[in-house]
Amino acid sequence: MRAGIIAAGLGERLRRAGITTPKPLLAIGGEPLIARAIATVRTAGATSVACIVNAETDQVRRFLAETDFGVPVHVVQRTTASSAESFLALRPLLDGAPFLLSTVDAVIAPAAVAALVRAATAHRDAAGVLGVTTVVDDEKPLWAELGADDRIVTLGDAARARHVTAGVYFLKPLVYSLADAYGAGSWSAFRRVLCALLEHGHVLYGYDVGPSVDVDRPEDVAAAERLLGLTGRAG
Numbered sequence: 001m002r003a004g005i006i007a008a009g010l011g012e013r014l015r016r017a018g019i020t021t022p023k024p025l026l027a028i029g030g031e032p033l034i035a036r037a038i039a040t041v042r043t044a045g046a047t048s049v050a051c052i053v054n055a056e057t058d059q060v061r062r063f064l065a066e067t068d069f070g071v072p073v074h075v076v077q078r079t080t081a082s083s084a085e086s087f088l089a090l091r092p093l094l095d096g097a098p099f100l101l102s103t104v105d106a107v108i109a110p111a112a113v114a115a116l117v118r119a120a121t122a123h124r125d126a127a128g129v130l131g132v133t134t135v136v137d138d139e140k141p142l143w144a145e146l147g148a149d150d151r152i153v154t155l156g157d158a159a160r161a162r163h164v165t166a167g168v169y170f171l172k173p174l175v176y177s178l179a180d181a182y183g184a185g186s187w188s189a190f191r192r193v194l195c196a197l198l199e200h201g202h203v204l205y206g207y208d209v210g211p212s213v214d215v216d217r218p219e220d221v222a223a224a225e226r227l228l229g230l231t232g233r234a235g
Contacts, residue, residue: 001117003046004094005037006190007104008054008079008086013216024053024060024104028221029230034060037104038069044100044114050093051104052076052086084187088179095176105215106167107224112209113168119207120170127175127202130194131168131209137223138164138214142191144206152204155195165194166212174202 011023024034038049049071053060061077074093080086120129132144143161145154154160178196187193213224
């Protein structure tokens with residue numbers, strides 16, 4: 001299984017708080033976010049990983065090139081205008097087979113991501129299975145309404161939903177074919193990709209991955225460490 005990691009954001013909220021470390025290299029329990037993301041998708045069964053990082057600094061690309069993660073890591077270095085553009089830039093490395101996708105700042109228990117992949121293989125009718133959570137940690141969450149069978153009924157309707165997406169997704173390659181139908185530049189954010197799948201009648205399921213932390217602010221580091229049980233450990 002291939003995996004992709006979107007890590008091209010600029011971490012603007014962290015910068016405003018005085019943190020100059022590139023977000024993918026921000027340490028959680030002594031380990032950079034991007035290293036944790038790669039370890040998580042590897043635990044879930046990824047045999048190769050594609051990462052997109054921004055071109056503003058070379059630090060992240062060098063870290064990925066110089067570190068042995070136990071699986072091949074392919075890097076696209078490009079500053080993009082949106083998460084959707086980052087996702088589309090990974091197409092040459094992900095298209096052709098089902099794949100796991102994660103944002104670099106989504107901290108989720110690795111066992112929960114592995115369970116999501118196992119659950120996704122049981123949904124043969126699905127264009128994708130989205131990791132969801134009832135813990136709302138994002139300033140602009142994407143709400144996901146789940147039916148009795150965990151099939152996603154609506155996306156974006158906060159009045160009807162209990163879950164929000166958690167930043168990890170198992171997707172079929174048809175999502176990239178949908179991009180061809182829409183045309184380049186049609187999506188302003190990755191969430192629009194997911195909504196387009198639903199709007200075109202494709203089946204999506206949600207899988208509750210439990211608590212998750214979207215690392216955007218300095219205080220999110222401690223929250224992520226608590227989630228992973230790292231509080232009080234050295235390193």
